[in-house]
Amino acid sequence: MxxxxxxxxxxxxxxxxxxxxxxxxxxxxxxxxxxxxxxxxxxxxxxxxxxxxxxxxxxxxxxxxxxxxxxxxxxxxxxxxxxxxxxxxxxxxxxxxxxxxxxxxxxxxxxxxxxxxxxxxxxxxxxxxxxxxxxxxxxxxxxxxxxxxxxxxxxxxxxxxxxxxxxxxxxxxxxxxxxxxxxxxxxxxxxxxxxxxxxxxxxxxxxxxxxxxxxxxxxxxxxxxxxxxxxxxxxxxxxxxxxxxxxxxxxxxxxxxxxxxxxxxxxxxxxxxxxxxxxxxxxxxxxxxxxxxxxxxxxxxxxxTIEPSTYYLFFNTNDKVFKNANIRKAFSLAIDRQELSNVIFHGINAPAYGWVPPSISLGNDEYRSMVKEPLLLLAEENPDSKKLLIKGLEELGMDTDPKNLTVKISLGGTDQWFRTYGEYLQQMYNRNLGVNITIEQLEWPIFNSNVMKGEFQIGYMGWGAEYNDPASMLSLLKSDSNAIATGWKNEKYDKLIDLAAAEMDEQKRLEYYKEAEHILLYEESVVAPSVYPKxxxxxxxxxxxxxxxxxxxxxxxxxxxxxx
Known part of the structure; x- marks a missing residue:
């Protein structure tokens, strides 16, 4: 486990x-x-x-x-x-x-x-x-x-x-x-x-x-x-x-x-x-x-120093709304990461457009110096995140007017910082997507229990790598892992992580990890990285x-x- x-x-x-x-x-x-x-x-x-x-x-x-x-x-x-x-x-x-x-x-x-x-x-x-x-x-x-x-x-x-x-x-x-x-x-x-x-x-x-x-x-x-x-x-x-x-x-x-x-x-x-x-x-x-x-x-x-960690929102892919990849992409792209870093984290942390943080290496080289952050490419190709939201709602047969969509974001903390963060997310998503956001603030044990039971739409957490290899972050989203309870499963992603785990050639391992991260963020947007903490x-x-x-x-x- x-x-x-x-x-x-x-x-x-x-x-x-x-x-x-x-x-x-x-x-x-x-x-x-x-x-x-x-x-x-x-x-x-x-x-x-x-x-x-x-x-x-x-x-x-x-x-x-x-x-x-x-x-x-x-x-x-x-x-x-x-x-x-x-x-x-x-x-x-x-x-x-x-x-x-x-x-x-x-x-x-x-x-x-x-x-x-x-x-x-x-x-x-x-x-x-x-x-x-x-x-x-x-x-x-x-x-x-x-x-x-x-x-x-x-x-x-x-x-x-x-x-x-x-x-x-x-x-x-x-x-x-x-x-x-x-x-x-x-x-x-x-x-x-x-x-x-x-x-x-x-x-x-x-x-x-x-x-x-x-x-x-x-x-x-x-x-x-x-x-x-x-x-x-x-x-x-x-x-x-x-x-x-x-x-x-x-x-x-x-x-x-x-x-x-x-x-x-x-x-x-x-x-x-x-x-x-x-x-x-x-x-x-x-x-x-x-x-x-x-x-x-x-x-x-x-x-x-930049910590080997990533703060992120994560989506319940079994939810009636967030089972759609285009909607997940829209909610990820709607995050103004630079503004978030400045307003919520006082300019201390770095905007995150990848899952693997900059301080993680593969061999002697930093992974992020070799692999472009997937969300940068996704943003370049989709300058209007609201269009992705409307497309996703249409694919689900739902009302395509964003103002008629209400989404709940669950936070595992009840102090002032979390209240401020929740208010910021409400304003940001209303401004960038036109949707209504309700914030649920819970004590950590209750939040964690709800997440593990799949009783949420969007959650917020952070993860720190245990060891200095991209696998420490990317293996968390394998289908046999319950580390981050998104409910997402992808056979190709699993295979890439397994191949990388046993591959001694560093260049081949790099290609496996690069493709896996591309699937995770660019194709599926299962998680939405926000900042790398410093x-x-x-x-x-x-x-x-x-x-x-x-x-x-x-x-x-x-x-x-x-x-x-």
């Missing part, structure tokens, strides 16, 4: 300071330190090494198999050691580097990956073994666990049948050959599999600890053991998480920060004031006024070595302060 990585709360996404678990870089074996320059012992660094940060909300759980939020992911990246990490080189390029595995081999046919583990210890002194990684992966795919991100592991042999309960967990293609060797067999050659090896669902877990604590595993600091750079010492729920350096970590000599505090701060202005008065060292900023103010501060550095991070200049790129997973490992 695919998990929804919802970004429906705009402020939450903008404010969260997190290093996303995703993928990128090169497949294959690397000899080590993408972050060598950062990891070198710096001269003249501060004698006291600590970092003060924040999370917008507290982690749901530190159970790697069950967590689905960015907050828990931020913590897990720093307290557990995956097989690999996606680190940043001196040019801020992502490079897949050894972590829990010191090396790995790939069979000639690309279907067998063999990982050779390094010496590492858990925080209780027990050695980390290949059996811990095997157990963690199998537990994530065990249907009894109900892991929301189990779908990421579907390239593994028998993963689908194991996850659906058709085969026992022992039939999964994951096996500890010995304490230091982990073998993973795949269903088919998967060009991006290396980019899945540092996801939370592939992190190691101790069977004895999981069984000891049962449902409370990962809910308190003492209900989990750690094998990453840091240990969670204190968790004051809804208030603060406190960490210290892990002395048992294999690379502890390159970890400089001795302690870390992550306060739970949900209110926007409270975060900005905390950064301003120095009680936190780094913050994501979504307010234009505060961006301008912090940009003028000489002691702060400004980091701007993040603006302000960080005190004495902070060094923290990750910058959206997909990077080095977290706090190489962080240090100099001149605090």
């Amino acid at each position: 695919k998990a929804k990585k919802y970004l429906s709360l705009f402020i939450t996404l903008i404010l969260v300071v997190t290093w996303l678990a995703g993928c990128g870089g090169q497949n294959g074996q690397k000899d080590g330190q993408a972050n060598q320059e950062v990891a070198k012992v710096e001269t003249g660094i501060d004698s006291e090494q600590y970092f003060n940060g924040y999370l917008v909300a507290e982690p749901s759980t530190l159970d790697p198999s069950k967590g689905a939020d960015n907050y828990s992911n931020t913590v897990l990246n720093n307290v557990l050691e995956p097989l690999t990490r996606l680190e940043e080189d001196g040019s801020l390029n992502n490079v897949l580097t050894p972590a829990g595995a010191e090396s790995w081999n790939i069979s000639d046919d690309g279907t067998v990956w063999t990982f050779h583990l390094r010496d590492n210890k858990w925080s209780d002194g027990e050695p980390v073994t290949a059996h811990d990684y095997e157990y963690g992966i199998k537990r994530s795919l065990d249907p009894a666990t109900g892991s929301p991100y189990a779908y990421l592991l579907m390239p593994i042999k028998n993963a689908s049948d194991v996850n659906s309960g058709k085969l026992p967990v022992d039939e999964l293609g994951v096996k500890a050959i010995d304490d230091k060797t982990l073998e993973i067999k795949l269903e088919y050659p998967t060009p991006y599999f290396g980019e899945l090896t540092y996801q939370r669902v592939m992190m190691p877990q101790r069977k004895d600890i999981v069984e000891k604590y049962g449902d409370t595993y990962g809910t308190e600091p003492n209900t989990i053991v750690y094998n990453g750079p840091f240990i969670l010492n204190e968790w004051i729920h809804n208030s603060e998480l406190k960490f210290t350096k892990n002395p048992n970590y294999w690379d502890t000599s390159n970890v400089k920060l001795e302690s870390i505090s992550m306060k739970i701060i949900a209110e926007e202005n409270a975060i900005y004031n905390s950064l301003s008065n120095g009680s936190i060292d780094s913050a994501g900023v979504g307010s234009p006024e505060w961006i301008e103010r912090f940009s003028a501060e000489e002691n702060l550095k400004h980091i701007e 993040s603006n991070t302000f960080r005190y200049k004495y902070i060094n070595g923290l990750g910058v790129t959206p997909f990077g997973t080095s977290g706090w490992k190489y962080g240090y302060t100099q001149g605090r």
Whole structure:
């Protein structure tokens, strides 16, 4: 079952300071330190090494198999050691580097990956073994666990049948050959599999600890053991998480920060004031006024990135109106994306005319630099979106006068931002299509339930890619996915995504993805992308070595302060 990585709360996404678990870089074996320059012992660094940060909300759980939020992911990246990490080189390029595995081999046919583990210890002194990684992966795919991100592991042999309960967990293609060797067999050659090896669902877990604590595993600091750079010492729920350096970590000599505090701060202005008065060292900023103010501060550095995410409207293709492709196209083209970016998102976010955001790469190149956004072509060919609406209404045998059409848009939030957004959508669609729009504002659980039951016409959400490949976004709309509940099915689209998943030739994969995105947006308009969110991070200049790129997973490992 695919998990929804919802970004429906705009402020939450903008404010969260997190290093996303995703993928990128090169497949294959690397000899080590993408972050060598950062990891070198710096001269003249501060004698006291600590970092003060924040999370917008507290982690749901530190159970790697069950967590689905960015907050828990931020913590897990720093307290557990995956097989690999996606680190940043001196040019801020992502490079897949050894972590829990010191090396790995790939069979000639690309279907067998063999990982050779390094010496590492858990925080209780027990050695980390290949059996811990095997157990963690199998537990994530065990249907009894109900892991929301189990779908990421579907390239593994028998993963689908194991996850659906058709085969026992022992039939999964994951096996500890010995304490230091982990073998993973795949269903088919998967060009991006290396980019899945540092996801939370592939992190190691101790069977004895999981069984000891049962449902409370990962809910308190003492209900989990750690094998990453840091240990969670204190968790004051809804208030603060406190960490210290892990002395048992294999690379502890390159970890400089001795302690870390992550306060739970949900209110926007409270975060900005905390950064301003120095009680936190780094913050994501979504307010234009505060961006301008912090940009003028000489002691702060400004980091701007486009997130690997897309905000979008989506259509219920089983609805009597939106089962028509021309009507869906009309509603997509009627979105004034530049105006939306300026009015609703204060000019911070970028207009979106494609489904795959600009920060996603295929191989060494950004996907969007190679593939024109499909909605740009659709708009060029259809300058009057109202004509498409009338055509669609005629095809359905309905009244072709737009003023007699009323459509409901459902929003999964009830605060002022959603009220403002709803009012804007009403005005925009009335102006550009002449239709009547009613806005339904619901609390998120009710909205989500209605969407999953198909009780909506148009919904609004956002999605963030889990790994750095177009498949992370395009596979969400396959007919066997329930990630985005549009009710849409297209055999050709499914086949293209399946072909791309097993194709090792990058140019062929590019063509498959290009055609699939064309079907999704140009031919069918199943979803209507609106903006690509940007993040603006302000960080005190004495902070060094923290990750910058959206997909990077080095977290706090190489962080240090100099001149605090």
